[in-house]
Amino acid sequence: MLDANLTQQLKAYMVNIREPIELVASLGDDAKSRELGELLNEIAALSDKVSVVAGSDKRVPSFLIRRTGTDIGVRFAGIPLGHEFTSLVLALLQVGGHPSREAQDLLEQVRNLDGDFAFETYFSLSCQNCPDVVQALNLMAVLNPRISHTAIDGGLFKDEVDSRKVMAVPTVFLNGEPFGQGRMELGGIVAKLDSGAEAKAAEKIKAKDPFEVLVIGGGPAGAASAIYAARKGIRTGVVAERFGGQVLDTMGIENFISVSHTEGPKLAAQLEQHVKDYDVDIMNLQRAEKLIPAKFEGGLHEVVLANGASLKSKTIILSTGARWRQMGVPGEDEYRNKGVAYCPHCDGPLFKGKRVAVIGGGNSGVEAAIDLAGIVAHVTLIEYDSDLRADAVLQRKLASLPNVKIITSALTTRVDGDGEKVSGLVYKDRNTGIEHDVALEGIFVQIGLVPNTEWLKDSIALSNRGEIEIDARGETSQPGIFAAGDATTVPYKQIVIAMGAGSTAALSAFDYLIRLPEPVAEAA
Incomplete structure (x- = not known):
């Protein structure tokens, strides 16, 4: 064995x-x-x-x-x-x-x-x-x-x-x-x-002194930010809803330069261990809910957590990442984890011998369809545009599979079920306007990412896509608040790019700190 x-x-x-x-x-x-x-x-x-x-x-x-x-x-x-x-x-x-x-x-x-x-x-x-x-x-x-x-x-x-x-x-x-x-x-x-764990955690957090750099998010950008800040010898903290972020949901990683192959959970564990090599206060399993910028330059910014505690810091680095985009159609939420899934690697084996659909014709969608075709009875790939957007090599592989049907110019309009599990979906042909029913047992949604920034909309400038607007130094619209990674306007959402952006944000935060005038009392 x-x-x-x-x-x-x-x-x-x-x-x-x-x-x-x-x-x-x-x-x-x-x-x-x-x-x-x-x-x-x-x-x-x-x-x-x-x-x-x-x-x-x-x-x-x-x-x-x-x-x-x-x-x-x-x-x-x-x-x-x-x-x-x-x-x-x-x-x-x-x-x-x-x-x-x-x-x-x-x-x-x-x-x-x-x-x-x-x-x-x-x-x-x-x-x-x-x-x-x-x-x-x-x-x-x-x-x-x-x-x-x-x-x-x-x-x-x-x-x-x-x-x-x-x-x-x-x-x-x-x-x-x-x-x-x-x-x-x-x-x-x-x-x-x-039942008392959350209250205990909140009390522990409330007792913490202000940080010089507080990183919100524990993915590649957040980890890089924390390491670069801590290496400067300044008081650094990290608040993460789950350390590792979206990387934890990634299967094979083959484009992380100098490492020919790794897997998301392994890389996430290595990131966390690297951060722990430094004097960084990691507050995992904590969700940020509100950002209160300082009232004047050099003052303390405040981050309010879901458990009611709050943290203060001279600078903030926002690296909250992104999450799977949902279709937003009737039935999707009702049948989430009851046939509607977002991770083909995780949940694919549960649909062995069954019929499934993959929503999305980019690289993620086509890769998912190829993987699932080796497990399930039949795959229907549904793409909104008139053509698939995946790399040509992936499209050729997909087209060679006998148990895959490709439907383009299609808008998914509804997920159907029997009250306990998915039984099918409905899509509209965008060329004719005619709706079609597809009988199946599983739907894998692969239509991109949404930045985790809803909690920031009243605090800093966001793009029309909800991304944090930053300049080349990672600076946001608020002095002393920086951002990095998939939650920002930086193009190309990649692990290696997020790490570089996190390093940039930390160096910019340090540069901001050393140029501040002498401390003054916080205004009432």
């Missing part, structure tokens, strides 16, 4: 196992059970602290990683390779007594959670968002004896997925009831369970 490279990596990690663990295998006579049995025996052969024992669970194939002689453990239903291989490695280490690197106060919160929590997470092996959720819940189960977690490969347990109406991954159930969908980090999960 494991190639030589993965075997060597795993062996190196497993020297960190401190306590004996058992791999309790629930296997049948099917091919997947044989594969899982082979994998577990290969793992056990790498450490004298690991053994394989027979078990019995309702899900076959599955296995429990259990600390010998205890109830501490986590369960995987399926074969956790692909994106979940890291989850498997961490589970082995943490059940085996290796400490987590998460913040100690957060770990203590998990240990102190009061209640019985049985979590189940449905994932797909191609989902880059799933490992964060699986790893967070696994860690919680290791830390707190009243928490359990089973990670389930949705592609392997299709009947279960269908019966529970799981149409997007990751999907989490708590005590048999829906708990959440999409990427979630440990802090966010704990906050949902601990």
